[in-house]
Amino acid sequence: xxxxxxxxxxxxxxxxxxxxxxxxxxxxxxxxxxxxxxxxxxxxxxxxxxxxxxxxxxxxxxxxxxxxxxxxxxxxxxxxxxxxxxxxxxxxxxxxxxxxxxxxxxxxxxxxxxxxxxxxxxxxxxxxxxxxxxxxxxxxxxxxxxxxxxxxxxxxxxxxxxxxxxxxxxxxxxxxxxxxxxxxxxxxxxxxxxxxxxxxxxxxxxxxxxxxxxxxxxxxxxxxxxxxxxxxxxxxxxxxxxxxxxxxxxxxxxxxxxxxxxxxxxxxxxxxxxxxxxxxxxxxxxxxxxxxxxxxxxxxxxxxxxxxxxxxxxxxxxxxxxxxxxxxxxxxxxxxxxxxxxxxxxxxxxxxxxxxxxxxxxxxxxxxxxxxxxxxxxxxxxxxxxxxxxxxxxxxxxxxxxxxxxxxxxxxxxxxxxxxxxxxxxxxxxxxxxxxxxxxxxxxxxxxxxxxxxxxxxxxxxxxxxxxxxxxxxxxxxxxxx
Amino acid sequence: xxxxxxxxxxxxxxxxxxxxxxxxxxxxxxxxxxxxxxxxxxxxxxxxxxxxxxxxxxxxxxxxxxxxxxxxxxxxxxxxxxxxxxxxxxxxxxxxxxxxxxxxxxxxxxxxxxxxxxxxxxxxxxxxxxxxxxxxxxxxxxxxxxxxxxxxxxxxxxxxxxxxxxxxxxxxxxxxxxxxxxxxxxxxx
Numbered sequence: 001x002x003x004x005x006x007x008x009x010x011x012x013x014x015x016x017x018x019x020x021x022x023x024x025x026x027x028x029x030x031x032x033x034x035x036x037x038x039x040x041x042x043x044x045x046x047x048x049x050x051x052x053x054x055x056x057x058x059x060x061x062x063x064x065x066x067x068x069x070x071x072x073x074x075x076x077x078x079x080x081x082x083x084x085x086x087x088x089x090x091x092x093x094x095x096x097x098x099x100x101x102x103x104x105x106x107x108x109x110x111x112x113x114x115x116x117x118x119x120x121x122x123x124x125x126x127x128x129x130x131x132x133x134x135x136x137x138x139x140x141x142x143x144x145x146x147x148x149x150x151x152x153x154x155x156x157x158x159x160x161x162x163x164x165x166x167x168x169x170x171x172x173x174x175x176x177x178x179x180x181x182x183x184x185x186x187x188x189x190x191x192x193x194x195x196x197x198x199x200x201x202x203x204x205x206x207x208x209x210x211x212x213x214x215x216x217x218x219x220x221x222x223x224x225x226x227x228x229x230x231x232x233x234x235x236x237x238x239x240x241x242x243x244x245x246x247x248x249x250x251x252x253x254x255x256x257x258x259x260x261x262x263x264x265x266x267x268x269x270x271x272x273x274x275x276x277x278x279x280x281x282x283x284x285x286x287x288x289x290x291x292x293x294x295x296x297x298x299x300x301x302x303x304x305x306x307x308x309x310x311x312x313x314x315x316x317x318x319x320x321x322x323x324x325x326x327x328x329x330x331x332x333x334x335x336x337x338x339x340x341x342x343x344x345x346x347x348x349x350x351x352x353x354x355x356x357x358x359x360x361x362x363x364x365x366x367x368x369x370x371x372x373x374x375x376x377x378x379x380x381x382x383x384x385x386x387x388x389x390x391x392x393x394x395x396x397x398x399x400x401x402x403x404x405x406x407x408x409x410x411x412x413x414x415x416x417x418x419x420x421x422x423x424x425x426x427x428x429x430x431x432x433x434x435x436x437x438x439x440x441x442x443x444x445x446x447x448x449x450x451x452x453x454x455x456x457x458x459x460x461x462x463x464x465x466x467x468x469x470x471x472x473x474x475x476x477x478x479x480x481x482x
Numbered sequence: 483x484x485x486x487x488x489x490x491x492x493x494x495x496x497x498x499x500x501x502x503x504x505x506x507x508x509x510x511x512x513x514x515x516x517x518x519x520x521x522x523x524x525x526x527x528x529x530x531x532x533x534x535x536x537x538x539x540x541x542x543x544x545x546x547x548x549x550x551x552x553x554x555x556x557x558x559x560x561x562x563x564x565x566x567x568x569x570x571x572x573x574x575x576x577x578x579x580x581x582x583x584x585x586x587x588x589x590x591x592x593x594x595x596x597x598x599x600x601x602x603x604x605x606x607x608x609x610x611x612x613x614x615x616x617x618x619x620x621x622x623x624x625x626x627x628x629x630x631x632x633x634x635x636x637x638x639x640x641x642x643x644x645x646x647x648x649x650x651x652x653x654x655x656x657x658x659x660x661x662x663x664x665x666x667x668x669x670x671x
Contacts, residue, residue, distance in 0.1 A: 069629040146647030
């Protein structure tokens with residue numbers, strides 16, 4: 001197989017994150033008198049590592065080359081998703097220490113695992129053969145098993161970790177089976193070899209089964225209904241920073257590989273998976289938005305919100321074409337920024353309240369105007385209120401669907417998305433209108449402040465000036481998927 | 483069908499019986515220790531299939547790691563954590579779940595059998611037979627350091643994360659920075 005030799009220079013972002021991860025881990029274990037408070041510094045080191053890796057990734061733009069004997073693709077699509085997952089990791093590490101120290105988790109352990117996880121995500125965004133793809137996916141999953149159960153001595157995180165482990169292993173098994181079917185038919189694990197092996201003719205049915213199995217396996221990571229059941233329980237049980245990173249980073253990286261597989265390798269088999277994905281995307285939107293309505297816990301509400309947004313994104317995947325792929329990328333970016341901003345607020349108030357009930361948000365506007373304003377912006381953005389980023393993202397998704405001739409699904413999606421305004425604004429109403437139960441002002445550290453500001457800036461700027469990010473997504477798609 | 487083909491079919495049938503029977507044993511044995519032993523038999527069957535596919539190295543590794551290490555560690559874990567009565571330790575399967583599982587498996591089996599037997603344009607990819615005297619271990623090693631170098635490196639990080647994660651979840655809290663005991667929980671630990 002041609003496709004470039006070993007070119008470690010294009011791995012700088014991954015080398016930086018995994019290297020600093022090892023460093024943080026080693027210093028955290030070896031340093032004498034390592035305390036919870038001192039360990040906070042590790043999170044700042046982690047933030048710097050993500051910034052450095054993002055700069056390295058930015059620097060690799062426009063290369064569009066294949067390396068490692070056809071197993072690794074460095075193109076603008078990969079760079080875009082690498083920057084998104086690094087942003088997710090960086091913002092998570094900014095607000096995480098406040099939460100972790102309060103719950104007796106050493107930030108150094110958390111930082112190392114986040115850095116390993118983000119390494120896996122970046123590799124996944126570049127994976128161009130089944131082996132690299134699978135092993136990167138497992139690296140992400142393994143990091144999350146530990147990140148979810150990292151809060152010791154409490155039952156809920158352990159339970160959530162076990163649920164994620166079991167369901168995610170099942171999804172991996174199903175996906176591997178699908179991959180083995182395709183490998184058996186094509187004799188190659190390389191993604192670009194798949195369409196070549198089948199040519200332009202009809203795909204064998206067995207390959208179609210393989211494609212659907214892979215869709216199911218990856219679907220679990222991006223909350224595709226009916227593989228979404230783990231999300232509410234895991235969101236509720238896991239530590240808030242972990243959930244923030246899981247909700248954004250893990251699904252962003254998986255979306256990168258979904259784009260590469262389904263818009264690239266499996267494009268010719270569209271007859272098999274497009275109708276399935278279309279129906280599932282609409283069901284996903286419906287389930288996510290309807291199930292979010294009765295939630296009383298903000299973390300469960302955000303889980304169903306993640307499911308609903310997965311529906312919009314997968315509608316764009318089903319729409320396909322260059323505008324569909326660009327819509328997926330832009331939506332992922334906006335969803336990551338808005339969701340992490342929302343979780344940063346949840347992290348602060350749930351520490352103070354000792355619970356994550358929506359009722360405990362009552363009067364947040366009077367206790368901390370800044371926090372409630374960030375939450376307002378994040379939720380309004382997720383609800384798709386113009387001129388925030390969410391509006392532009394939904395617009396690109398539905399425009400791509402209409403362009404692909406999917407008028408009915410686009411119309412259904414639009415109607416369903418109106419429901420979401422109700423439950424997002426229900427939370428905003430509690431924050432601004434309800435009487436506060438306590439009047440003590442909420443305090444939070446510098447890291448959280450920076451994360452909140454970054455989130456706010458992202459939500460406003462991406463909404464008002466969508467041009468640069470959209471342009472970056474479009475150029476990336478134009479350069480081809482492999 | 484030549485005797486050669488018949489022979490390999492019989493070998494495959496025997497091994498498949500071992501794998502499937504072992505797997506069923508894991509689900510059905512009421513004693514969790516018997517389930518673990520049954521799993522070792524399933525691993526052995528998989529190793530046999532590797533040997534019959536000329537993947538000797540993989541077969542040896544399967545025996546060494548899955549039977550020699552994994553199954554033994556599971557046996558240790560059971561011994562160290564066992565409850566008083568071993569007879570009823572593996573009772574997580576309810577009849578409803580069994581029925582659902584059996585239906586799913588049967589449906590999948592029929593679908594795959596049908597698809598496998600149906601004709602399609604083109605043939606499944608066939609690996610050319612190995613020339614006599616091929617050193618599989620050598621080629622595998624060369625592959626891991628050339629074409630598969632990147633996944634090999636990622637596997638290193640993956641194993642590190644697995645170790646670190648296991649330690650983080652399993653270790654006792656440090657005395658000085660352990661979890662504060664919650665009111666009402668005092669004395670529980």
